[in-house]
């Protein structure tokens with residue numbers, strides 16, 4: 001079997017790593033891939049959004065399944081293009097990807113489907129947006145409605161902060177056209193969970209929940225990032241929570257999308273907040289989360305390749321077995337460049353410690369310079385996952401390895417998984 005992975009970050013590295021374990025004889029191609037993926041796959045220098053070139057490659061190579069990592073190519077219509085050429089592909093069509101790419105479309109879908117989420121209104125006018133923020137009162141959430149790499153959300157604690165965010169998006173176009181329209185949203189409180197589900201559009205094979213750490217600093221301080229780390233499983237994600245997520249979020253959302261004529265196939269990501277009145281959707285994503293994938297996949301014992309192949313082939317997941325998970329904990333610590341999530345420098349030499357048992361290093365933003373040396377390329381550089389019997393051991397091993405990674409200005413959080421560790425220590429004191 002031959003698989004093409006589209007993308008070149010740590011999520012795609014984790015997908016390549018898992019698919020290779022599922023079938024050691026698998027032929028893997030990645031476009032564009034990265035130096036970490038290159039140890040598992042043949043990398044082709046084709047951009048993830050160059051859909052025509054990717055389709056040519058898939059034809060030439062007789063690829064059995066193309067797996068799309070990032071949202072960009074999905075939004076650009078990769079799946080529509082591949083399906084029109086009868087190329088099996090894992091991921092949603094462009095119109096189904098709107099569940100992530102258009103927050104306004106996602107909100108109205110949730111309203112139609114009766115899926116619990118924060119109330120929100122949409123504005124492209126600065127004064128009207130500011131007035132709505134005053135109506136809701138602080139804290140209030142301001143979001144760019146288009147794609148902004150996880151950075152288009154401001155949780156404003158005061159109305160002055162809300163005004164700043166509104167001006168930044170609408171007047172100063174800090175996120176370009178992604179911020180031409182914004183959403184003023186009710187502030188919710190509660191713990192966040194990321195739950196992924198594989199789906200053929202109707203049936204769902206859920207994964208275990210993970211928790212992302214979006215703030216750059218330890219103890220959830222500083223600005224939001226694309227994610228500084230993740231862990232799985234999460235103790236608040238009980239079976240009852242998983243059942244609620246299935247019955248109140250995934251199934252009604254998929255049914256509403258089928259009814260709208262844009263069934264969702266691939267991996268649907270629900271970002272949930274466990275509010276005092278039950279789980280509510282913060283956002284949907286139309287693809288695997290990053291860095292949650294790097295924490296979840298190393299815990300997956302059963303095959304990912306088989307359900308992915310089935311979904312790409314258009315087969316039904318009815319009767320598909322539930323996934324089997326290790327009885328262990330995983331912590332992923334992201335090692336980022338200095339200055340991230342602001343402007344960062346690239347091209348700094350990276351020195352990796354020797355491999356360690358239970359630790360897997362996924363490459364996020366790395367490349368090779370002219371002499372072949374591994375150097376940084378962008379904000380998030382590496383995702384270091386440790387799997388251990390306990391969360392505390394996994395955190396220790398993950399942060400310990402991250403601390404031994406060397407490159408100029410590197411930063412990482414030592415506290416990934418802190419909420420569950422805090423819960424465990426207060427439970428043991430009780």
Ligand code: AMP
Pocket residue numbers: 118141143150151153155185186187188189192214224271282283
């Ligand atoms: P998003 O990109 O929509 O996932 O938002 C990024 C982060 O902002 C989320 O993970 C939350 O931590 C926070 N956030 C988003 N929406 C809300 C909300 N309505 N209430 C409180 N926090 C929110």
Ligand code: GLY
Pocket residue numbers: 150212226227285288289290291292
């Ligand atoms: N971890 C958040 C995301 O993938 O969007």
